[in-house]
Amino acid sequence: MSILTVTNLVKHFHTRVGAFGGKPVTIRAVDGVSFHVDAGEAFGVVGESGCGKSTVGRAVLHLIEPDEGMIELDGTDLADLRPSEMRALRPRMQMIFQDPYSSLNPKQTIGAALSEPIRVHGKASGDAVMQKVKTLLEEVGLPAAAADRYPHEFSGGQRQRIAIARALTLDPDLIVADEAVSALDVSIQAQVLKLMKELMERRGVAFLFISHDLGVVRTFCKRLAVMYLGRVVESGPVGTVFDKPLHPYTHSLRAASPIPDPSARKALARLSGEIPSAASPPSGCHFHTRCPYATELCRTQTPKTVEPVSGRTVACHLHDPDQTDAMLATKQNAIQELFFYD
Amino acid sequence: MSDAALSVKNLTTSFYINGEWHPAVRNLSFDLARDETLAIVGESGSGKSVTVMSIMRLLAETGSRIEGEVMLDGNVLTGDADEMQRLRGDRMAMIFQEPMTALNPVLQVGFQVAEPLMQHRGMPKAEAMAEAVRLLEQVGIPSAKSRALEYPHQFSGGMRQRVMIAMALACEPTVLFADEPTTALDVTIQAQVLGLLEDLRHQKGMGLLLITHSMGVVAAIADRVAVMYAGAIVETGPVDKIFAQPIHPYTEGLLKSIPRPDRDASEIYSIPGSVPALDKMPKGCRFAPRCPLSTERCLNDDPSLEMVTDGHSAACWVRAGGAS
Numbered sequence: 292m293s294i295l296t297v298t299n300l301v302k303h304f305h306t307r308v309g310a311f312g313g314k315p316v317t318i319r320a321v322d323g324v325s326f327h328v329d330a331g332e333a334f335g336v337v338g339e340s341g342c343g344k345s346t347v348g349r350a351v352l353h354l355i356e357p358d359e360g361m362i363e364l365d366g367t368d369l370a371d372l373r374p375s376e377m378r379a380l381r382p383r384m385q386m387i388f389q390d391p392y393s394s395l396n397p398k399q400t401i402g403a404a405l406s407e408p409i410r411v412h413g414k415a416s417g418d419a420v421m422q423k424v425k426t427l428l429e430e431v432g433l434p435a436a437a438a439d440r441y442p443h444e445f446s447g448g449q450r451q452r453i454a455i456a457r458a459l460t461l462d463p464d465l466i467v468a469d470e471a472v473s474a475l476d477v478s479i480q481a482q483v484l485k486l487m488k489e490l491m492e493r494r495g496v497a498f499l500f501i502s503h504d505l506g507v508v509r510t511f512c513k514r515l516a517v518m519y520l521g522r523v524v525e526s527g528p529v530g531t532v533f534d535k536p537l538h539p540y541t542h543s544l545r546a547a548s549p550i551p552d553p554s555a556r557k558a559l560a561r562l563s564g565e566i567p568s569a570a571s572p573p574s575g576c577h578f579h580t581r582c583p584y585a586t587e588l589c590r591t592q593t594p595k596t597v598e599p600v601s602g603r604t605v606a607c608h609l610h611d612p613d614q615t616d617a618m619l620a621t622k623q624n625a626i627q628e629l630f631f632y633d
Numbered sequence: 634m635s636d637a638a639l640s641v642k643n644l645t646t647s648f649y650i651n652g653e654w655h656p657a658v659r660n661l662s663f664d665l666a667r668d669e670t671l672a673i674v675g676e677s678g679s680g681k682s683v684t685v686m687s688i689m690r691l692l693a694e695t696g697s698r699i700e701g702e703v704m705l706d707g708n709v710l711t712g713d714a715d716e717m718q719r720l721r722g723d724r725m726a727m728i729f730q731e732p733m734t735a736l737n738p739v740l741q742v743g744f745q746v747a748e749p750l751m752q753h754r755g756m757p758k759a760e761a762m763a764e765a766v767r768l769l770e771q772v773g774i775p776s777a778k779s780r781a782l783e784y785p786h787q788f789s790g791g792m793r794q795r796v797m798i799a800m801a802l803a804c805e806p807t808v809l810f811a812d813e814p815t816t817a818l819d820v821t822i823q824a825q826v827l828g829l830l831e832d833l834r835h836q837k838g839m840g841l842l843l844i845t846h847s848m849g850v851v852a853a854i855a856d857r858v859a860v861m862y863a864g865a866i867v868e869t870g871p872v873d874k875i876f877a878q879p880i881h882p883y884t885e886g887l888l889k890s891i892p893r894p895d896r897d898a899s900e901i902y903s904i905p906g907s908v909p910a911l912d913k914m915p916k917g918c919r920f921a922p923r924c925p926l927s928t929e930r931c932l933n934d935d936p937s938l939e940m941v942t943d944g945h946s947a948a949c950w951v952r953a954g955g956a957s
Contacts, residue, residue, distance in 0.1 A: 477676060477846065477890050478903060478907075480892070481890035481901055482905075485903050503820070506849075506892035509893065509894050510898045530897050543821060547820045548820050548894045549849025549852060549853045551851075551852050551888060552852055554876075565789055565791060
């Protein structure tokens with residue numbers, strides 16, 4: 292049963308670049324993204340800067356209005372909702388940001404920050420509000436007395452616990468966590484991940500977990516989508532996607548991710564080139580400028596998303612049964628690095 | 634010892650907080666050979682950046698105090714301002730985490746790379762600019778000749794870091810300090826920059842002192858590792874030993890906490906607690922309050938770094954004797 296279904300999501304930003312008003316530029320941040328998140332599951336979205344993963348998170352919460360596509364929370368299409376209905380639905384989805392210092396009001400006590408959503412949405416009243424705040428603080432591993440203190444009195448890890456407690460105040464079904472542990476030291480990161488995993492298991496809350504860190508995603512998530520320049524290039528169960536990548540980009544990303552094991556040291560994978568700008572993405576497959584297997588077909592035609600095996604998708608001509616003949620020669624080379632199901 | 638590119642003995646750096654001196658780095662000693670990469674790894678507040686800033690004398694003089702001995706190329710540094718001015722950018726150079734703040738936004742990148750050559754080598758500007766183009770080519774910047782005339786904002790993060798590296802290498806330093814050089818970069822760009830640093834270190838035979846919080850980066854390019862916790866080295870040794878047979882419980886815990894992309898985690902391991910603040914350091918072993926093995930002795934006496942096997946030392950009463 293999926294709690295969140297995203298179908299063909301598109302979000303373009305229009306801006307101007309250059310002096311004297313500049314020339315208009317369209318940033319194709321998200322360009323046709325589809326995935327679903329099951330109830331109580333952690334679904335990862337990984338990719339490098341500029342791939343559109345944060346825009347996906349914000350569009351899902353309707354913090355920004357998507358241009359096209361459908362976002363359904365528990366079967367309700369968010370685009371159909373009137374503002375009052377949207378407000379009523381908001382408590383069911385919450386967000387945790389990367390930097391808990393800038394997302395907490397420095398002049399507000401922790402107790403005030405946590406009790407506000409409870410009051411606004413009428414989840415409790417009177418003394419019950421503070422009682423709920425204290426229970427939540429204890430649930431995330433902080434003393435109840437933290438309610439009387441201010442954000443600056445806490446360390447980064449503790450602030451992220453506070454942000455998690457605040458996301459939990461309205462008992463949501465879905466939490467969008469955007470780089471939620473990226474700013475934390477390794478030992479603190481492990482503590483926060485452990486806490487989120489416990490909460491997920493105990494409360495059955497689902498996570499849309501946005502991260503650039505493949506290790507963190509593998510530890511926390513069950514399934515994931517890999518994004519490159521506004522599109523999902525591959526999706527499936529985390530373990531199989533990382534161990535048997537179908538898409539050349541997933542392979543490069545995995546090979547470039549440092550492994551804490553010097554005995555596995557090899558020549559550092561050097562994916563040549565840089566990530567092109569989302570203002571002028573390459574034609575055809577966006578990855579063709581950096582792909583070792585790119586052909587003429589890849590330069591001109593956008594690959595369609597296929598499902599070579601149940602539960603895994605990939606958008607690459609190498610895996611498209613309709614392009615078998617065109618890609619045959621290239622496939623022979625790719626077979627050493629990529630995984631093929633047929 | 635004198636053949637070491639850099640040799641640090643009993644370095645202690647203290648800061649003045651609320652009327653008292655608190656050591657942020659305590660009694661630190663290490664050597665760095667030519668053509669060697671030593672990684673100093675630790676979490677925030679471990680003192681790894683302060684170590685490098687102390688060696689380079691980049692800390693504000695008021696409110697900080699540096700003690701100990703630093704030898705570069707066999708010569709003891711006095712820490713005198715004129716001497717440091719001569720050495721920085723020449724015999725010792727540094728690259729930082731955020732290349733945008735380290736580069737001057739209103740100067741062409743070519744000029745910024747050429748500047749140390751004019752400053753330290755007295756090279757005329759035209760010649761230095763030509764050399765800058767060659768250096769930019771060497772660090773893998775395409776069409777270096779025209780890009781040398783551009784400004785930092787016209788470069789991507791990875792390219793800016795390459796410019797920083799070109800600038801640092803202009804005078805072929807004996808030692809290059811790299812403080813979290815790839816932390817702000819995407820993984821595919823990080824791999825490019827780490828590969829470049831490794832190649833150049835080897836080509837130029839310099840000592841590379843890499844400061845990082847990432848055990849993955851350490852495993853990828855370091856020869857030797859020093860693990861820092863709360864201002865002191867708690868374990869040091871060859872990279873394969875540190876990862877395969879960690880001695881100190883902190884190193885062991887840190888390694889177990891790392892989320893790995895190459896295998897499934899059955900459960901998440903975490904070290905309880907957090908690094909104590911500078912003015913609230915416990916007496917005895919500073920890791921003892923978080924340590925699963927701590928004994929009465931650990932809470933009272935500070936262990937010293939003891940050699941356990943060849944070149945592999947740790948400061949731990951339980952695992953390494955630690956007789957001071």
